[in-house]
Amino acid sequence: MKMFAVAMLLVAGLTLAGCGSNNNPANINGNWTATLTGSQNFNFTTSIIENSDGTISVTNFSFSSNSSCFVSGETETGTFALSGNFNGKVTGKFGMIVKSGMPSGNTLALTGDVNGNTITGTWTLTGSSGCTGNGTFTMNKS
Secondary structure (H helix, E strand, C coil): CHHHHHHHHHHHHHHHHHCCCCCCCCCCCEEEEEEEEECCCEEEEEEEEECCCCEEEEEEEEECCCCCCCCECCEEEEEEEEEEEECCEEEEEEEEEEECCECCCCEEEEEEEEECCEEEEEEEEECCCCCCEEEEEEEEEC
């Protein structure tokens, strides 16, 4: 009976060890650099933090390309829907909207797919004359 109890404790210990915490959890949190190409070209950098409600907080947003469509005072919002976290690789759907402060009324919308440290998808720009377009984008986590 003692051998059976020892064997059960050993099995339980090995099972619990296999369920240990992941010291390197993958998520969307971090610094990102984006390249948008198409009818207009944009580049920007930003920091993203995933919130528990499926939204993301976007901070330190800065265009690194010059555009009269976004001069100052932009606001950014976004969403992220986690599809999986398989072996430390996060996947899911991504959405982000950048609204111009000046000139007002210009909106850049990005929708795409997260695959590890890369987000790819499409973008559309709506707004004032000369501030419209669409194309594709790639964002890389740095």
